Amino acid sequence: MKKLINDPKNVVSESVQGFGLAHPDLVSIHPDPLFISRKQTKSNKVGLVSGGGSGHEPLHAGYVGFGMLDAAVPGAVFTSPTPDAIIPATLAADSGAGVLQIVKNYTGDVLNFEMAAEMATAEGVQVSTVLVNDDVAVEDSLYTAGRRGVGGTVLVEKIAGAAAERGDDLEQVTAIAQRVNDNVRTMGVALSACTVPHAGVPSFELADDEIEIGIGIHGEPGRHRIPMEAADGIADRLLEPVLTDLNLSAGESVLLFVNGMGGTPLSELYIVYRRASQLLAERGFTIERSLVGNYITALEMQGCSISVLRLDQELTELWDAPVHTAALRWGV
Amino acid sequence: MKKLINDPKNVVSESVQGFGLAHPDLVSIHPDPLFISRKQTKSNKVGLVSGGGSGHEPLHAGYVGFGMLDAAVPGAVFTSPTPDAIIPATLAADSGAGVLQIVKNYTGDVLNFEMAAEMATAEGVQVSTVLVNDDVAVEDSLYTAGRRGVGGTVLVEKIAGAAAERGDDLEQVTAIAQRVNDNVRTMGVALSACTVPHAGVPSFELADDEIEIGIGIHGEPGRHRIPMEAADGIADRLLEPVLTDLNLSAGESVLLFVNGMGGTPLSELYIVYRRASQLLAERGFTIERSLVGNYITALEMQGCSISVLRLDQELTELWDAPVHTAALRWGV
Numbered sequence: 001m002k003k004l005i006n007d008p009k010n011v012v013s014e015s016v017q018g019f020g021l022a023h024p025d026l027v028s029i030h031p032d033p034l035f036i037s038r039k040q041t042k043s044n045k046v047g048l049v050s051g052g053g054s055g056h057e058p059l060h061a062g063y064v065g066f067g068m069l070d071a072a073v074p075g076a077v078f079t080s081p082t083p084d085a086i087i088p089a090t091l092a093a094d095s096g097a098g099v100l101q102i103v104k105n106y107t108g109d110v111l112n113f114e115m116a117a118e119m120a121t122a123e124g125v126q127v128s129t130v131l132v133n134d135d136v137a138v139e140d141s142l143y144t145a146g147r148r149g150v151g152g153t154v155l156v157e158k159i160a161g162a163a164a165e166r167g168d169d170l171e172q173v174t175a176i177a178q179r180v181n182d183n184v185r186t187m188g189v190a191l192s193a194c195t196v197p198h199a200g201v202p203s204f205e206l207a208d209d210e211i212e213i214g215i216g217i218h219g220e221p222g223r224h225r226i227p228m229e230a231a232d233g234i235a236d237r238l239l240e241p242v243l244t245d246l247n248l249s250a251g252e253s254v255l256l257f258v259n260g261m262g263g264t265p266l267s268e269l270y271i272v273y274r275r276a277s278q279l280l281a282e283r284g285f286t287i288e289r290s291l292v293g294n295y296i297t298a299l300e301m302q303g304c305s306i307s308v309l310r311l312d313q314e315l316t317e318l319w320d321a322p323v324h325t326a327a328l329r330w331g332v
Numbered sequence: 333m334k335k336l337i338n339d340p341k342n343v344v345s346e347s348v349q350g351f352g353l354a355h356p357d358l359v360s361i362h363p364d365p366l367f368i369s370r371k372q373t374k375s376n377k378v379g380l381v382s383g384g385g386s387g388h389e390p391l392h393a394g395y396v397g398f399g400m401l402d403a404a405v406p407g408a409v410f411t412s413p414t415p416d417a418i419i420p421a422t423l424a425a426d427s428g429a430g431v432l433q434i435v436k437n438y439t440g441d442v443l444n445f446e447m448a449a450e451m452a453t454a455e456g457v458q459v460s461t462v463l464v465n466d467d468v469a470v471e472d473s474l475y476t477a478g479r480r481g482v483g484g485t486v487l488v489e490k491i492a493g494a495a496a497e498r499g500d501d502l503e504q505v506t507a508i509a510q511r512v513n514d515n516v517r518t519m520g521v522a523l524s525a526c527t528v529p530h531a532g533v534p535s536f537e538l539a540d541d542e543i544e545i546g547i548g549i550h551g552e553p554g555r556h557r558i559p560m561e562a563a564d565g566i567a568d569r570l571l572e573p574v575l576t577d578l579n580l581s582a583g584e585s586v587l588l589f590v591n592g593m594g595g596t597p598l599s600e601l602y603i604v605y606r607r608a609s610q611l612l613a614e615r616g617f618t619i620e621r622s623l624v625g626n627y628i629t630a631l632e633m634q635g636c637s638i639s640v641l642r643l644d645q646e647l648t649e650l651w652d653a654p655v656h657t658a659a660l661r662w663g664v
Contacts, residue, residue, distance in 0.1 A: 002523040002524065002540070002541075002543065002560050002634065003523075003563075003600060004523065004563040004566065004596060004600035004601070004603055004604055004635075004636060005562070005563050005600060005603055006562040006563050006564055006603070007562075011599065011603070012599075014563075014602075014603045014606055015599040015600070015602045015603050015606075016602075017602075017606050018601075018602035018603055018604070018605040018606030018607075018609070018624075019602045019605075021605065021606055021609040021619075021622075022588075022590075022602065022605050022609070022622040022624050023622070054599065055597075055599070057597060057598040057599045057602075058598055062598075191334040191335075191336070192334070208334070209334075211334065228334050230337070230338040230339075231335075231336040231337050231338050231346075232338055234336065256354075258354075262595075262597050262598075263594075263595045263597075263632055263634075264336060264632065265387075265389060265594050265595075265629060265631050265632050266389040266390055266394075266594075266626070266629070267343065267344075267347040267386065267387070267389045267631075268335060268336035268337060268347070269336070269350075270346075270347045270348075270349075270350030270351045270354065270389075271336055271337055271338065271343070271346045271347050271350055272336055272350070273350040273351075273353060273354050274346055274347075274349050274350030274353055275350075277350070277353040277354070287353075290353075290354040290355070292350075292354050292658075294598070294626070297597060297598070299597050299599075300595055300596065300597050300634065302334065302595075302632065303336075304336060324662075326624075329661060329662050330656075330661050330662075330664070331664070332662070332663070
């Protein structure tokens with residue numbers, strides 16, 4: 001596996017340095033302990049902090065900026081960041097109105113953010129936490145008790161960020177983030193494995209004619225392996241459990257999010273979107289908003305995930321609200 | 333090679349259908365002959381048309397919309413579209429002020445757009461053409477006489493699109509597009525090959541420890557193959573010929589564009605950006621603007637390209653002007 005890297009042990013720090021050099025108007029880089037903070041801040045706005053293992057870019061640093069996150073904490077590749085980095089990020093995100101931690105439900109992340117929340121609280125910062133657990137594929141997994149946090153995380157960060165930007169207080173922003181999480185479901189597929197730089201070998205093996213349905217974003221196992229099949233069939237396999245679990249009623253409006261795992265061409269994501277969109281229409285659901293692209297990845301893994309978010313008028317307005325980050329931008 | 337597709341012969345049409353379903357506010361899809369047109373048009377604006385083989389997404393359909401293209405014509409994968417599709421696209425793009433064709437310099441594209449321009453002219457549309465040929469890697473190549481059009485195409489489309497949107501006439505928009513092309517240079521690298529869906533086998537072979545410097549966006553040969561090396565060295569190998577050819581003077585301002593070929597994680601593109609940014613600073617150039625991501629790709633190829641555009645005040649203002657397309661959006 002060839003990678004555009006220098007020393008494997010500097011992958012995260014050099015990538016974050018490059019990110020800071022490319023987006024000096026948006027972010028400040030704090031090298032040790034490593035976190036990214038938003039440059040343009042305002043006082044008395046609820047701060048949003050997220051983080052987790054690296055390798056899922058643009059998540060989370062790519063979502064730091066106006067209308068989304070105030071700080072992001074990247075761990076080593078596929079490894080939770082530690083409290084010594086989460087604490088200063090949380091303090092940096094606080095402008096007097098408290099901080100919401102958005103945490104993907106992985107055991108390491110949950111423990112480390114919890115510890116950091118306690119320490120930040122001890123320093124006088126009000127902290128609340130929302131765990132994202134939108135993955136319908138598996139109930140418990142290699143790295144989690146309960147469901148994993150995957151594609152829905154991007155939607156939680158965007159919509160909660162908009163709530164904070166309009167002036168909601170910590171309780172309100174937390175409730176909005178929780179409402180997004182409660183109304184989004186996701187399932188993914190891997191066509192190929194990915195290789196963690198310092199490991200140097202693929203995280204798992206998939207035969208040439210095999211795919212893994214229900215994969216996580218770290219290459220951890222999903223529901224089952226099946227022979228390779230056509231995109232439409234794969235889209236159905238991902239979307240059905242999502243819809244069943246979300247328990248949508250005909251006539252409801254949704255946001256449809258087809259996410260690339262990093263190594264799949266955009267053209268293929270649109271082929272998946274096409275089928276998912278047809279299936280939603282057949283069931284009588286209205287796609288009010290869409291998102292298609294590589295927004296939460298697993299290094300160079302080939303594959304995708306499909307997320308469906310049940311929309312109401314307020315969530316739609318918050319989704320539409322202006323955002324200016326490296327990876328998601330509109331209205332400004 | 334596993335792909336998220338159905339029948340290989342429907343890859344382009346299904347992907348474009350999905351694109352239309354995902355972005356109904358931005359584009360209309362014309363299925364036969366296949367082209368994409370902008371939904372919100374205004375009269376007496378110079379129209380911009382581009383197109384070329386598919387497989388480079390989001391180019392070109394992803395750039396149809398406010399402040400950029402009025403129509404895009406996708407050919408089969410890595411195959412020029414034919415005049416029967418380029419002609420109606422050109423007519424659709426005309427709102428009374430003429431049409432600029434932005435054509436990447438590949439023999440098939442040049443011939444087919446030329447023929448379409450003649451036919452559209454015969455129908456009373458004023459047509460001008462700018463050939464993009466920013467690739468410094470090779471002088472002639474498998475598919476070209478002269479240099480190939482690669483990453484610079486995105487910058488030409490954005491900046492010329494802004495000129496058209498502000499009300500420049502056809503001569504002025506053409507001159508702006510030509511100025512961007514004259515001031516941008518690009519070079520790319522491949523770490524892996526890509527597989528055209530209907531071919532089913534990789535376009536070329538690269539050994540596990542080998543990379544191709546100066547690769548085109550169709551997997552056509554570049555300058556030379558070398559053993560795999562660190563990202564910083566690769567960045568230097570790409571950037572040096574770009575800077576030499578561009579003949580920048582210290583103190584000049586540039587836009588630095590690190591583009592992914594489709595299969596390389598964003599985190600690695602930022603590692604390349606980091607080194608390129610350092611090298612530009614060492615030489616006394618100012619990076620005024622940046623772009624990092626998968627904007628002109630070669631299916632799932634792993635690798636990247638580096639483009640440098642010499643900026644002046646007008647080009648910077650046009651770059652900053654609002655744009656609303658599926659793949660590039662700001663200010664609106």
